Amino acid sequence: MLYSVDLSGNHVSAANMSSLSDPSMALSYLNLSGCGIREFPGFIRNRQHVSRLDLSNNIIKDQVPGWLWSLPELEMVDLSNNSFTGFGSFTRDFSGAQIDILDLSNNNFSGEIPISICGMILLEVLDLSNNNFKGSVPQCFNIIIKKSLSVLNLGNNHLSGKLPEIFIKCSNLRSLNVGHNQLVGKLPRSLSDCSPLEVLNLEHNGIKDAFPFWLESLRKLQVLVLLSNEFHGSLQYHPKVASWFPQLRIIDISHNAFTGTLPSNFFMYWSAMSSTKDRSELKYIGDNTYYQDSFVLMNKGVEMNYTRILTLLTAIDFSGNRLKGKIPESIGLLKNLIVLNLSNNGFNGTIPSSMANLTELESLDLCITSFQGKSHLLSEPSRVSRT
Numbered sequence: 001m002l003y004s005v006d007l008s009g010n011h012v013s014a015a016n017m018s019s020l021s022d023p024s025m026a027l028s029y030l031n032l033s034g035c036g037i038r039e040f041p042g043f044i045r046n047r048q049h050v051s052r053l054d055l056s057n058n059i060i061k062d063q064v065p066g067w068l069w070s071l072p073e074l075e076m077v078d079l080s081n082n083s084f085t086g087f088g089s090f091t092r093d094f095s096g097a098q099i100d101i102l103d104l105s106n107n108n109f110s111g112e113i114p115i116s117i118c119g120m121i122l123l124e125v126l127d128l129s130n131n132n133f134k135g136s137v138p139q140c141f142n143i144i145i146k147k148s149l150s151v152l153n154l155g156n157n158h159l160s161g162k163l164p165e166i167f168i169k170c171s172n173l174r175s176l177n178v179g180h181n182q183l184v185g186k187l188p189r190s191l192s193d194c195s196p197l198e199v200l201n202l203e204h205n206g207i208k209d210a211f212p213f214w215l216e217s218l219r220k221l222q223v224l225v226l227l228s229n230e231f232h233g234s235l236q237y238h239p240k241v242a243s244w245f246p247q248l249r250i251i252d253i254s255h256n257a258f259t260g261t262l263p264s265n266f267f268m269y270w271s272a273m274s275s276t277k278d279r280s281e282l283k284y285i286g287d288n289t290y291y292q293d294s295f296v297l298m299n300k301g302v303e304m305n306y307t308r309i310l311t312l313l314t315a316i317d318f319s320g321n322r323l324k325g326k327i328p329e330s331i332g333l334l335k336n337l338i339v340l341n342l343s344n345n346g347f348n349g350t351i352p353s354s355m356a357n358l359t360e361l362e363s364l365d366l367c368i369t370s371f372q373g374k375s376h377l378l379s380e381p382s383r384v385s386r387t
Contacts, residue, residue, distance in 0.1 A: 008033040008054070017041050033057050033078070040065055052076040056103070063088045069097070076101040076290075080127070083108050094119030101290055105153065106130040113154075118143045125151040125291045129177065133157040137178070142166035149173055151291045155201065156180040163188050163207075170194040175286060175293055179203035179225065192217050198285060199293045199309075203227040203252070211258065213237045216244035222272070222285055223250045223295065223309065227317070234260035235323070243269040249285075250295065250309070252317040254341070261325030273314045273334040276360070285309040299339055300363045315339035319365065322346060332357040343367040 012035035066089025110132040118140035162185035208230040324346035332354020
């Protein structure tokens with residue numbers, strides 16, 4: 001009996017697929033990724049033991065058939081990178097469903113996100129990114145977030161309204177991406193309950209709030225992206241904060257409305273950017289999981305798309321705000337920093353001599369600032385690209 005079939009990357013004809021309908025094949029794993037398939041394979045309907053199904057990277061334009069969700073042992077469904085337009089009968093009760101991974105990213109789904117998904121209480125990964133979903137983020141998502149959801153990616157849709165308070169008792173969420181939508185209002189304070197959170201991407205929305213210092217309780221946070229929102233106010237954190245964001249490796253708060261000066265000790269608690277002890281290890285954020293976090297970074301004047309995020313990568317982008325005063329000397333503590341962009345602000349004075357300690361720095365952008373004197377950093381040959 002055949003339990004696993006992987007034909008990914010091969011051209012699969014109708015004749016090939018008819019051979020897979022043999023009832024003696026008790027298929028558990030079926031991978032038809034990148035096979036040039038144009039229609040949803042009907043033979044799967046009779047494969048009652050299929051648990052892992054991968055139809056990604058094809059050219060299927062159908063609706064997702066309603067019978068798919070009735071397969072009793074289905075655990076993983078990857079339909080990403082197709083042209084699916086909708087769901088056929090997606091209203092059933094999913095309370096008994098075994099699905100733990102649902103990837104519908106990079107399709108043409110539209111309308112509101114089906115609330116039936118909230119019945120998939122075993123979901124660990126839910127990726128609905130790069131579609132045309134509209135409306136609000138479903139309040140019922142708090143059900144799956146309280147259970148076992150580890151990854152929620154709703155990026156690059158047309159979602160609107162406030163991000164609701166759905167993160168109460170959030171005990172497993174590792175990665176949250178709601179970037180490139182039309183979300184407004186303040187951040188939900190329940191986000192502070194998400195102690196496992198490593199990646200938080202809110203870029204390109206209309207969120208209007210102060211800097212979320214209250215997220216300092218997230219001791220595992222490695223990536224924080226607030227790019228192109230309406231965040232405002234100063235970056236003066238509370239003096240009683242003993243340390244904040246010790247694991248932070250990437251922070252992008254560019255193109256907001258932050259104002260004022262940075263405290264002299266602003267950078268002193270960012271331990272992950274200070275230590276160089278892990279530079280010999282090639283590891284990725286979210287390694288050993290199905291889902292890989294991605295990230296877009298302005299590096300040396302070029303927009304770079306990282307499809308996976310190496311833990312070696314460290315970056316600070318504060319550009320396009322209204323920050324002023326001196327760059328804090330504590331910047332020199334970040335010996336592991338690779339990318340630094342402070343351009344298009346109102347910083348003045350002299351470039352801190354401590355920046356000479358940034359020996360790993362590869363990209364530095366201080367454009368449109370008013371610095372005086374000769375920089376110790378720029379007076380010696382280095383690998384720094386000053387864009």
